Amino acid sequence: MLNIKTSFLSVSIYVLFATASVFASESTVRIVTSFTILEDLVRQLGGDNVEVVNLVSRDSDAHVYSPRPSDSIAIVNADLVISNGLGFEGWIDRLLEDAGKREKHLVASDGVQILSNKDEIDPHAWQSFLNIKIYVRNISGELIKLLPQQKQDLIFRRDKYLELIFGIEQHFEERIARTPVSERIVVTSHDAFGYLGREFDIQFLAPLGLSLDEEASAEDLASLVNQIKEKQVTALFVENITNPRLLEVIAAETGVGIGGSLYSDALSEVDGPAATYVDMMRHNLESIIDGFN
Numbered sequence: 067m068l069n070i071k072t073s074f075l076s077v078s079i080y081v082l083f084a085t086a087s088v089f090a091s092e093s094t095v096r097i098v099t100s101f102t103i104l105e106d107l108v109r110q111l112g113g114d115n116v117e118v119v120n121l122v123s124r125d126s127d128a129h130v131y132s133p134r135p136s137d138s139i140a141i142v143n144a145d146l147v148i149s150n151g152l153g154f155e156g157w158i159d160r161l162l163e164d165a166g167k168r169e170k171h172l173v174a175s176d177g178v179q180i181l182s183n184k185d186e187i188d189p190h191a192w193q194s195f196l197n198i199k200i201y202v203r204n205i206s207g208e209l210i211k212l213l214p215q216q217k218q219d220l221i222f223r224r225d226k227y228l229e230l231i232f233g234i235e236q237h238f239e240e241r242i243a244r245t246p247v248s249e250r251i252v253v254t255s256h257d258a259f260g261y262l263g264r265e266f267d268i269q270f271l272a273p274l275g276l277s278l279d280e281e282a283s284a285e286d287l288a289s290l291v292n293q294i295k296e297k298q299v300t301a302l303f304v305e306n307i308t309n310p311r312l313l314e315v316i317a318a319e320t321g322v323g324i325g326g327s328l329y330s331d332a333l334s335e336v337d338g339p340a341a342t343y344v345d346m347m348r349h350n351l352e353s354i355i356d357g358f359n
Contacts, residue, residue: 095212098140100149101128102333106342111206111223115216141165151175154189172208174201181260194261195235238351245358252301258330294320301357303328325357
């Protein structure tokens with residue numbers, strides 16, 4: 067009789083732990099993000115409710131990324147795939163098609179105020195506080211659909227994050243107002259900061275277009291050098307995902323020193339100055355404003 071009770075107790079404990087394990091797995095969702103800025107947003111908004119697999123790593127360029135077999139496996143196993151859209155990840159459509167995940171795909175940029183350059187859509191919409199609030203609401207909305215039992219926690223996370231973004235936005239609006247608009251001119255490696263420029267009345271000049279798979283012509287380079295000299299530009303920055311050689315040539319031609327690095331299409335390593343989206347925006351704007359002085 068004792069053995070029967072002991073056996074029953076053992077089975078009960080096993081069932082209890084097995085059930086707890088199932089519930090634990092059902093309390094989280096698996097999210098695949100295309101690049102690090104989206105990865106950070108999902109982690110900030112989802113917390114312990116999400117397991118995130120990111121495809122394009124830190125300090126890497128999503129424009130020219132080549133998917134790996136492991137990416138396909140991650141997408142097949144995902145509850146939701148989140149990409150930027152606007153043509154930023156030209157490689158992701160095939161992955162979604164092959165995995166049959168088109169129905170579980172969120173384009174985080176849906177609803178943003180789009181910029182274009184020579185009829186080409188600018189995909190770098192996250193470089194705007196106005197737009198990132200839309201990203202946040204889009205992502206949070208999908209997480210709530212997937213985890214309705216965690217709705218209150220997810221809403222709390224969303225609202226706290228939006229409050230943080232608003233505070234940073236207000237701080238830098240006050241900071242940059244001290245620099246006349248005519249002096250807000252910055253040179254970067256490629257045309258990745260148009261949205262930031264629109265928001266803060268900054269003119270960004272670049273030898274390359276919206277994508278880094280282009281090459282600057284000698285004519286474009288000469289024209290940029292002339293503009294820098296004419297406008298007396300003092301803010302010249304390389305980007306974390308680009309080879310600094312082109313900017314070094316421009317610096318030598320103009321006599322304007324390179325003021326540091328800006329983060330455009332990817333976050334830094336976790337011990338770097340742009341480990342999160344918020345860190346990235348603070349670093350970029352601090353560096354730019356310091357470059358004006």
